[in-house]
Each structure stands twice: as structure tokens, then as C-alpha cells.
Amino acid sequence: MSTVYDKYELVVGLEVHMQLMTKSKAYSGDANEYGNLPNTNVSAISLGHPGTLPRVNSKSVECAIKLALACGMDIHKYVFFARKNYFYADLPKGYQITQDKTPICTGGQIKIKTEDNSDKWITITRAHLEEDAGKSMHDQDPFDTLIDLNRAGVPLIEVVSEPEIRSSKEAYNYLTELRKLVRYLEICDGNMEEGSMRCDANISVRIKGETAFGTRCEVKNMNSIRNVQRAIEYEMKRQIDVIEAGGTIQQETRSFDAANGTTFSLRSKELAHDYRYFPEPDLQPLLISQKQIEDLKAQMPALPQELHDKYVSQFGLSEYDAMVLTNEKEIALWYEELIKHTKNYKSACNWINGPIKAYLNENALHIDDFTASPEQIASAIALVDDGKISASAAAEKILPELVKHTSKNALQIAEELDLIQSSNEDEIIGLAKEILEAWPDKVANYKNGNKGMMGLFMGELMKKSGGKANPKMATAIFQDLLK
């Protein structure tokens, strides 16, 4: 049933701030580490003391170049910095060093899935380098606000998308892809809860078919990708309700309240800051050489999209399998190692997405803590492929042993545990005959057309053989005896 909401189209552009994983800060040598005691990662520079000057951390520039290479962005040869002036207690210089008219990268795209699972490219407007502010803590002391400047000067990259996102799900997918990308590139840990990745959403609505944009509201303070989605859903409804009630949307900045899933006004456009941007006179423009770009290009890791495409088109994996494998960089890298030792891509994928992940989950481990080697797992795949053990025996019995004994391969363990499937035809025929003789009524049942009885016979056979009978051979023998 169609509702009034269906008349409208959602328009969203996202601004994502990501803390870069450099050893030192954006414009000083102070440590860039999370979780230290307040005001310990600071020198006169982070403290904004008089006379101090910034200097550019070349590693943060490298991070930007890597992201640009990953998203097909244009990298600008001359990097200019600018000052954004505003007063805040956790901004010790009274301005933020950022980039204004000349961002380091422009253009580029990120591929996402839409609502109906088709592909869509979201255009990136720009990405620029800047520095984080400190933290004001209002709840630590009954009388005063306390300021921690450890975060002041931490390098950030801000990635701004075009307003091409059309649903909250697309926003969710865009952020998931972007986060995946920066994690693959190892430039940001993408942790929204800890604030190392932060998102502001510019949200507007318009009647479907309109080409002009509606008035937008900027929503801040969403500490998870899911909350960005919730905020967009709420905001879309709110804006449509205002318009339908005959009102107009005011351009303003709003904050998301995660407790009840709503947004509330922080400040109107009239109260917006005049940041008085101007070129940062303390920093010379930085020159990025073609060689620097080429060197970084040569060091680029495989990216999730590339791996995904390879798995589907070359390995014949399903879209779903490929997605699950590439969601996490470490998992994908493990798969990449595994397929150096086996050509059974599908089976390798099933091992990772099945028993290995199950093992990790049960033991609350990360893939990096998984002790069995790709060679060991490949040896188990080979054993199953050769019909020496059953897939279930491999997963249930071999895998735990491989984890414990990292010097052993699957064959050694299978032999020790006496799991090698018997392919001795006489032995299997003997056992099969015993079973059929013991259950004449079941045999009659089978012969009357109840083919399901086969499962029963096979189960019994496995029990008697201690799970070692080659199931293919056993099935053939039963079929023969029951003719």
C-alpha cells in the first residue's frame, strides 16, 4: 500500500572523518596513540603554545594518496593547507589546520550495493587532510570541564561524497565499503564507537522526479553505521512530515539521539560559524612527485573489490561467498594464502566460511590467532578430495588436531586417529550383508519403494566401520545387494 512517504525521494551526502593510523600526529612528532593517560601525548606543539609551528607528517599524506589510488581519485601535485578559525576549549591554537579550496584528492568513486542488490557507484567529491581537536570532558568533574589534548593534532582524512545516496541502506552500504577499504589500506581502523571514524550526514528530501535539491539538514553524532542508517530514516520522515504539514525545512545542524532514534536541532544556519579560512602561512605547499605516487601504487595491497571480482569470475564462487570472504581483510588474506596450496577454491572457501569460522567463534579468536597453517588446511582438503576421509570427519576430528599440532598434516592425524576411509570392498560387503540380514523388515520396506531406508543402512554401516567406510563405495554395495 502506498503512503505519503512514497511520494518523496531521499537525498543524502556523507562527510566521513577518519583518524589516520600514523605513529605521530599530523603536524608534530607527538605520539598518535589511543587510550593513554590524558595529556600525555603532548608537547608544546600539541598544546598550541606560543611560538610553536606545524610541520607536515609525510605519512598522513601517504595515507591520502593510498586512498586516492584505491578510489580512482585525482591526486593534486601541490598540497596547500588552510586555517579554519573558531574558538573552542579543546582547540588549543584557536584554528584547525585543514585544506579548503585545494583538497589533496578530488573525484573518484566507491561501488556499493543498492536496496535491490544491484551495483551503484557513489561519486566522491573530495578528500582532504586535517587535524583532530582535543576532547572536552564534561562528566569527569562536578564543577569544571576537563580537557584532554592527546587527540589534538591527530591526523584526519575527511571524505566527502556527492549527494548521490538515495536510501538509508545505501548510506549503510557506502560506509561499510569505505570502512572496509580503509581497513584494507591500513590507514584507519574504522572504529566508529571509539570515534576513529565519524560521519556527518547531509539529508534532504524532494518529490520524486524533482531535479532541484530540497533544503538539507546536517546530522551529527552517530557512533555506528547502524545509527547513521537510523538517523537518516528518522530525518527523512521528519522532513516529509514537516513539508506535508505545510511547513518548510530550515537549514540547520542537528544531532542524533541514539537512545530514542531521533534528531534534535543544534544550531541554525544564522548561527553557523564564519570560519575565515585562509592559506596556512606556517606551511609551505607540499609537492607530491609522480615517483612517490608510483612507489605507493607498487605497495598497494589487494583491495576488497578486486578480490571479490576475482573470486566470482575466476574461481566461480558465488557473490555471497565472495562477499563473506572479502568482508574482513585478514580473512581474505588467509584465503589468499590457502589457495596457494590448493586449487579447490570452492572447498577452500567452504573451509574458511564454515569450520574455521565456527572454530574461531567458539573459541572467541580472531583469524590472526588461528594456529593451524594454510598448508595444513590444504592437506585436509586434499584428503577429502582423495576420498580418504569424509568432509565431516575432516571438520570435526582433523581440524581440532591440526590446531593443536601445527607440525602435523591432515594425513598424519587421520592415520593416528585411524580415520582413513576403508576402501576394502570385501570388508564393506561383509558388514553390509550383516546389516541387511539383521533388518529384514527394513529391507522389505526399501524394496517397496522407501528409498529413505538407505540412510539408515549407511548410518549403521558407518557406526560398525567406525566411520571409515568410503561412503561412495558403501552406497554402491548396498544398492547392489538390494537389487
Place this chain on the structure above:
Amino acid sequence: MRKYDSIIEVQNDLRSGVLNLPQLVRYYVSNINAKPQLNAFLEVWEEEAIKRAEEIQNRFNKGEAGKLAGMIIGLKDNICFKDHAVSASSKILEGFKSIYNSTVVDRLLAEDAILLGRLNCDEFAMGSSNENSAFGAVKNPLDESKVPGGSSGGSAAAVAGDLCLAALGSDTGGSIRQPASLTGIVGLKPTYGRISRYGLIAYASSFDQIGPMTRSVYDSALLLEVMAGGDEFDSTASHNAVPEYSKLLETKGKKKIAYIKDCLESPGLNPEVKQRIYQLIDQLKAEGHSVDPVDFPHLDHLVPTYYVLTTAEASSNLARFDGIHYGYRSKDAAGIDNTYKKSRTEGFGKEVKRRIMLGTFVLSSGYYDAYYGKAQQVRRVIHDKTMKVLEEYDFILTPTSTNEAFALGENTKDPIAMYLEDIFTVQANLAGVPAISLPLGRKQSGLPFGIQLMGRKFEEQELLAFSQKMMNQEV
């Protein structure tokens, strides 16, 4: 004790044993104490200076002292020295001590200079008379009814008044050269980027340069060679090689010198100053140098361009003095916005507030293009035109100031009149070229005025060598 005009004289006497360093420190301290009305030193680090003098004297005796042994220096109160107060002569930095050394302080100390104390200046180096200090005006030691110039007025007064052998100043639009002119000493503003600004409390980042204020060209050259050079803490500091300026003070061959005719014909220029310049031009010509008038059609734009750009940068540079992190906080401030407003209103002086307001205005949205953007373009034109003149000529010769030192209070009512004091000096800062003021003029009144030479970027060696020649020939 005799008055020393150069470290060469000091080191000779140290060598011969007629002088020792603690003695020299005590001599300067007694001079400071004898003339408290000059108000040049805000603080004297006597005990520390004497202790250091003893150590350096020991090293000197063993032949192990640095090249600045004997150089007793006052620091302008906008240069950071670890564990020492620094206030930019402002109330807003009340009680503040630096937690680090400026690069120049590190380099001076490494060569065994002795830092005697910090010197009064115009608040945040904004002014041309040293009357804008939270600690009161500085008086000209040559005539105590007159200003010493500014903003490095305390530095100039201390050097001219024999309160120390040399001083550091900073020059954003003439703040070293104009006071040098009004007190009869040598003041050098090096090329922008020649000396690291790390640890200099910023006024206008793209203009500021630290420089020496001395009684001899030799001392200026020696201090420059110690302080100059690349610095990982200042990305605007040049990594160009630093010559041993003090050993290269001999000038060779005939020079091409330009003077700006409109400059000398400007109605504000005192006739005695004008006459002296023409006399020098004739003298240089007689020596075989070529001295030509050149057109410089941007004279009227120099001061406005300078003030738009420097106030813009200052409005941002001074934002950090907010009453929250360090320095002065209003006693009855409550809440964050109120703390900013009250602390800054009470902590900054009138001229500083005027410039912050001006700078905030010229950067505001809607006005940026008309003021800041336009001024940037004009600066580029002035820079290019200056470079063009200096392609053809080795130096540009001008007066440093329009006249001798003016009376205390004379210009304070009219900020525009005060801003026009900078007419001859701002060009070097707008263009980033080195410039020196030499005490080559003296009026009938007996008061001095300076002659300015501007040179090519990073060619301080030529500039200093030619300055030495001009000083030697003065009759």
C-alpha cells in the same frame, strides 16, 4: 670599564686578560640598574648570566669556547627560552613561562652566547614606537623624551644604551630596522626563511623574521651565521647553505644600486634625511658604483597591503590566547564564551585589539575577496616588481625612517600616522628580501637616523659586506 662596540673588542680583551666575562655581565647589569627609566629590560637573569659567564670564561681560557663567547645578548620578549617567562609585552601572557627553547636560543647557547634578560617591545610586536607595551613605554637612551621606535624598541634602547652588547629583535614590517634607525645602531632583517621562526611568538607568520640588533656590522654577521639555517621545526625555514658571513665582509667590485625616486621625493620625508641620502648617492657614484633612480609605482599600496595581510594573520595567530590554556584568565569569568570575551578584553591592549578586529574583518565571508584576496594579489605584484629591480641591481637604497626619533606620545592618537612610519620598511617584508638599517645619518639635533639597504633573497653576505664598506667609509 670601556664601552665595547663589537665582540671582536670583547674577545681581544678577554684574550689579553684585561677583561673577564663575569665582569662584563656585571657591567651591563649595573648599566641597566643605573637607567631604570629606559624601561628596556622587563627581566634580567643576572644570577644565571653570571654563572654562565664563569663557565664560559673557563672554557675560553682553555680555548674551548664557542664563537659567541663574550656576546651578551638581550632577547626581545617574544622569543621563547625554556623555563623563562615570555609575554610579548602583553598582560595576556601574565605568569607564562615557556616550556621549550626557540631554535635561535638553542643555537646561540650552543655557541656560548650569554642571555642577559628579556626586552620590552610593543605588545605582540605591533607598533612603531614601543608605546604599546603592557609594561609601559621604552625611552630612547639618546634623548629620553623620544621613543626608541618599535616594535623592538627595548632591544634597540638596550643596545644603543650599552645595556648589553647585542639584542635579538623581530621584524614584521620594520620592527628591527626602524628602531635601529631611531637609536643609531645596526639592525638586520634577514631574508624571510633565513632564520627559523620556531619559538618566536607569531604576529604575522608570512612576514616575521628574527634578526640581530648590534653596534657593528661584524656582530650582525656573526649572529646571523649562528642563527641561520634549516630547521625541522619550521617548514618555512630555508635549507640553503649558510655562509660564514663574519669572515666574508669584504666587498669586491662595483655595485649597481637602485633608489626609488618617488620615495625620496615623498613629502613626508624630512629634508635633512633626504639631503643625506643624495649625499650618499653622490659619494657612491664618485666611488664608481652605478646608482640609478628606478620607478616603483606601488608605494601607496605598500602600507595598506601590509596592514590587511598582517592583521589577517594576526587575528588567527592570536586566537590561542583565549584565557583557557595558559596565561591570563579574567578573575570573574564564568562559562566558556564569557571566559574568552573577558580574558581577551582585559588581557590584550588597545592596538592589539584593533588589529585583531581589522584582521577578523578582512577575512570575513563576504569581505575576503575585496580585502585579503586583493591584498594577496597586490603582494604578489610588489614581490615581483621588487625581484625585477633586484635582478638588475644589487641593492635598493632608501632611508629607514622618514625622520629622527619622534617624541613620546606624538603619534599615539593617530594610528594612521603611526602606520605610515613603516612606509620604507614594509617593502622588504612584503617581498621577503633581506634589508639592513645602518646608522649613517645624523641630524642637526644630534639624533641619528638610518639608511636602509635591501638586497637579493639569501644574499645577506653581499648585503653585509657592502654595509661594512659603507660603515667604514663614514666620516
